Amino acid sequence: MVSRFNIKADLDNNRDSSTVSIKENRSGPMPRMSHPGIRSNKLSKQLSTNLLMKSTLFHSDNLACMNYLLRHGFENKINLVYIDPPFLSGEHYFHRVENDNNPAFEDVWKINKYLEMMHQRLSEIRKLISPDGSIFIHLDWHAAHYVKVMSDQIFGSENFRNEIVVKRGRRKNLQYQFNSIDRMHAAYDTLLWYSKSANTKFALPITENRSESKWMGFWSNVDRPTMRYEIFGFKPTRGQWKWAKERAINAIDNYRLYEEKFSEITLEEYWQATGKKLEFVRKRPGVKYAEYWIPPKTHRIIDNVWLDIEAYNYSTGYGTEKHAQLLERIIGQFSKPGDLVADFFCGSGTTLQVASKLRRRWIGCDSSPAAISVVKRRLKEGGSTSSQYTLLEM
Template identity: 25%
Template sequence: MENQLFYGDNLDVLRRHIKDDSIDLCYIDPPFNSKRNYNQIYNNIGKEDQAQAQAFIDTWTWDDYANQGLAEILENYQGKFTSQSIDLIAGLTKVLSKGSLLAYLIHITLRVVEIHRVLKPTGSFYLHCVPTASHYLKLILDTIFCSQGGDFRNEIIWCYRGGGSPKKDFGRRHDVILRYSKTNEYEFNKNAIRIPYQAEGIGRKDDAMWGKHKGTNKVYKPHPLGKIPEDWWLMNILNANDPERLGYPTQKPEELLERIIKVSSNEGDVVLDAYCGCGTTVAVSQRLNRQWIGIDITYQSISLILKRLEDSFGKGVLEQLKLNGIPKDLEAAVALANKKDDRTRKEFEKWAVLTYTNNRAIINAKKGADKGIDGIAYFQGDKDEPEKIIVQVKSGKVQSGDIRDLQGTITLEQAALGIFISLKEPTKDMIKTAKSAGIYQSRYMNQSSDKIQIVTIKEMLEQKKRLDVRLSLEVVKSAEKQMEVKGKQLELDI
């Protein structure tokens, strides 16, 4: 099986593309509005979040999707839901009423039912969550797994340090990971995750000593590989200077996923992450020789994962990867541009920017007026200082005035170059206006470049047209590589 990365709604992907009994291990870290306090969630306050972009923002509101999901559960859509799940959601609807928390729980119920279906009988499931919702989520998982021959195995507490201290509360320094098995015949590779005695900072002084079981003459001695970890795991979160850090707000350390993947799967097994975010699960699965399937609804995440895999394992890893849901022809691009769903209405722009820049640009978060900027990239200028590239995307009607507006934005932002990506074919006046902006030349460029470049989606798809400028990060990496080579040569000379 090829490793697969899906761009789209994980419920749709699970239902349409993932076969029954095909997954050995599933880990998910679904978004949750952890920035809101518990009472606000419970009382459905915080409607100001509704207008924010979906990408990287864990927010929930009661909308048509929640109504549809509730109907599917209560009406037992295609016979997928257990009577316990139906009764639980019906009861929670009375207790919580139709608001953000219930919308979140319905979202999770729909997807965990599909995850249970695709797990092999020997499969395991891990759900990563915050304490404000873990008690509700455990009830939901019990009704799905325990009622069908599976079982609850552990409530794992991931403990970490850092952050400020609240004035009137104990500091919140843990996440919850709920572990379930589909049957009692599940994988648990205990020797793969043993740790040294007292390795996690807490333990009796005699942990590693020989001794007798109390009340017996039976002698025990510590295992030479160490002990099996308890259900609390002391692992640091990623700090700002950590080399793993990718800038993704909910990024988890590879150490955490490594333990989960090692204990509940073997080499060659299939690992699924249905909310793969910045790709920690798929990156660790790749390193540990597991097959994997990743799903995410935002193209920023897909782009970040592709770049992470390429940086970690080389470009060859992308050639062995099957990408699904990403526009491969003009018809698919038009369909993406015309989506009515508010959650994905900006996805066309993100896809266009990141695809054209080979996943190197920074997406404009669009908080407030976007000033005509959909993406920004930086390249090395002649003065060895970063120069800015402004990227703008249009899916509707275009005209020469759009190019003049972009030219004004370039001046305002003190940028060197502007890229205008259009779904429609540009007019002759647009091309003429772009040409009149002049050219830019840098010693880092193979040839001079138009200061304003017009690129069509058709050219991107059919001619594979991409930004032909070495961006700052690539120049730095090249310099670091040269220093590494020189260092090795010096070692040889010595």
């Protein structure tokens, strides 16, 4: 059944920000939206335009939020979705708000109810994702296998891109040394990555990864006679040199020139000053073999095992807070500045804070007052003022 809403909007004089209260009304005819001096259809159009152009935080049930977005022009509009739904873990999570321990949310579900909840929301999310967009679903061992089968049905198995493993990290807990166990510690979470279309291509994901330059042996035990030639007065009788003769001779000349005229600077500095294109081969000191120079690396290609970052951070005290590094990788690699990013289980607001930092528009949603309180504080600390996003309360 489609929910019916009575909407009251309080817009400031400059139209820079808005707080919209939306109260659900499940009976009677659809009420007309009203605002002093603004016709209902004009208000609806204004709200839709405002939501598309700015970032929006929904304090509501996320299914109601998705339905609202679909009615207000967001079908096929969201470029990237990250969600961190309940894990089916049976845990209760608490966050301190105004000196009281209030449950931020409860991850206590029966499996059939959990799957029904996820199916409803993933089906609506698919409608919202743009044709070239994608979704990352963050889970762990409790439910990842169930949701994978469901997501193949909803998004299409041909649109499944990767299962990504993310290191959890671990809270310091002295009880670990005393406890017996019924299973091994879970060290990773799972990200399920789906695209809207199988034809969409994504940029090759890379990350910073500084490594030092080094010298390596130029000889290989692969036996290719055509790659055996004389350098430095030595010709191997077995194996081969790494490169063809002309390339090796050029690299030898490059290193000799460096030694003769530029040795007052490091080889790495010389390599950088000459455009990072030169190769170098030299005689290994003290032996007859040659060696070649491997330049420093500043980046590496990201695969689907993310052990260099952690899934969790606990800076806000929110029990399931995700690490900014995780969202920086997802948002930075799989969306562009100006894109629209959504998190319908936004919790402590890491997705929204990172999206703002990376100059993406965002949509966040959570039904927990504790979560909304944390999100508003984090956005303020990150430099986002209330005029830069709209708060909608349902």
